[in-house]
Amino acid sequence: MNQSPHIYPLYVPRFWRAYFVQMRPYLLFVSGIAGAAGVSMSYDPSPHPFKTIVALGIFFLGYGFGQALTDCFQTDTDKLSAPYRPLSRGIVSIRNVLIVSLSGLLLSGCLFYWFNPVCLGLSLGAVVGLATYSYVKKNIPLGGPFYNAWIVALLPLMGYFVQLSPKIHQFPIHLIPYLLVTLLSYANFVLIGYLKDIEADRATGYKTFPVVFGWRRTVQGGDLLVAVTLACYWWQPGKDWHEISFGIAASIIAVYGQFIAHTTKTKNEQGALVPILATVRSFVLLHIAVVAHFQPGWWPAGILYYSLFEWALRQRPEKFQV
Numbered sequence: 001m002n003q004s005p006h007i008y009p010l011y012v013p014r015f016w017r018a019y020f021v022q023m024r025p026y027l028l029f030v031s032g033i034a035g036a037a038g039v040s041m042s043y044d045p046s047p048h049p050f051k052t053i054v055a056l057g058i059f060f061l062g063y064g065f066g067q068a069l070t071d072c073f074q075t076d077t078d079k080l081s082a083p084y085r086p087l088s089r090g091i092v093s094i095r096n097v098l099i100v101s102l103s104g105l106l107l108s109g110c111l112f113y114w115f116n117p118v119c120l121g122l123s124l125g126a127v128v129g130l131a132t133y134s135y136v137k138k139n140i141p142l143g144g145p146f147y148n149a150w151i152v153a154l155l156p157l158m159g160y161f162v163q164l165s166p167k168i169h170q171f172p173i174h175l176i177p178y179l180l181v182t183l184l185s186y187a188n189f190v191l192i193g194y195l196k197d198i199e200a201d202r203a204t205g206y207k208t209f210p211v212v213f214g215w216r217r218t219v220q221g222g223d224l225l226v227a228v229t230l231a232c233y234w235w236q237p238g239k240d241w242h243e244i245s246f247g248i249a250a251s252i253i254a255v256y257g258q259f260i261a262h263t264t265k266t267k268n269e270q271g272a273l274v275p276i277l278a279t280v281r282s283f284v285l286l287h288i289a290v291v292a293h294f295q296p297g298w299w300p301a302g303i304l305y306y307s308l309f310e311w312a313l314r315q316r317p318e319k320f321q322v
Contacts, residue, residue: 018086023064038159042195073134081200250285
């Protein structure tokens with residue numbers, strides 16, 4: 001008789017190592033750079049530099065807390081598509097992962113309230129969105145990518161308000177094109193990411209866009225998202241050569257990923273790998289470009305950040321999972 005796997009309690013180091021795997025550390029760079037893009041839009045080093053450093057740390061960890069939270073509500077499909085994850089293996093409990101994830105997000109919300117009360121409202125909205133995302137993913141074919149993306153699009157908005165006076169709470173209309181870059185590029189990451197889970201989602205009753213409409217239409221939808229994302233980015237004037245370099249790299253990678261998605265003969269998780277990697281790489285590079293637009297002197301940090309992202313991406317435990 002097979003024995004049930006041992007479930008690590010919260011107080012042992014093995015639980016925290018497993019939780020770190022569940023967070024997808026290579027994707028912490030996604031939320032980190034999205035938040036940094038917002039911080040760069042209103043950055044002023046004089047009032048509270050320590051506050052800015054703390055905020056950037058929270059943004060970096062935010063993706064992990066959020067991803068682990070949503071995983072608690074979709075263990076059925078993850079057991080088929082991502083059996084390596086600790087929740088799928090049963091070595092950590094849903095209850096404990098929920099406790100840590102919600103505690104991390106709650107602490108983040110309290111710190112954001114210290115930064116600016118507006119940030120607390122936005123972070124609470126993000127938590128509600130994360131908790132309900134799995135339902136939308138399972139039941140609304142076109143809803144999943146955009147529902148997930150609006151949550152991530154709150155990050156640059158929160159970053160923008162971090163250093164502003166609590167009395168300032170007016171929505172920055174002039175930054176809408178940059179918020180759209182976040183929304184649309186992340187929606188494409190989610191949409192193309194669904195391609196690796198088609199069989200698992202179909203088997204567990206998830207009505208994702210690829211399950212309902214197939215590979216070809218999914219990739220065509222990605223084409224549209226890439227086109228509109230790049231239009232929103234390149235339409236903005238005032239770019240220097242540092243920003244342009246990041247922007248060109250992001251654009252080439254995004255288009256290359258869509259090309260591979262169209263031409264691959266292996267329409268499964270293996271065939272989806274390169275297109276998915278292209279979406280996340282272009283997302284990070286586009287947001288580094290946005291940071292360089294508002295803070296030109298930060299471009300060396302952008303190169304270092306992207307290098308660390310590539311290193312972390314190569315350390316992921318399962319190469320066909322992104």
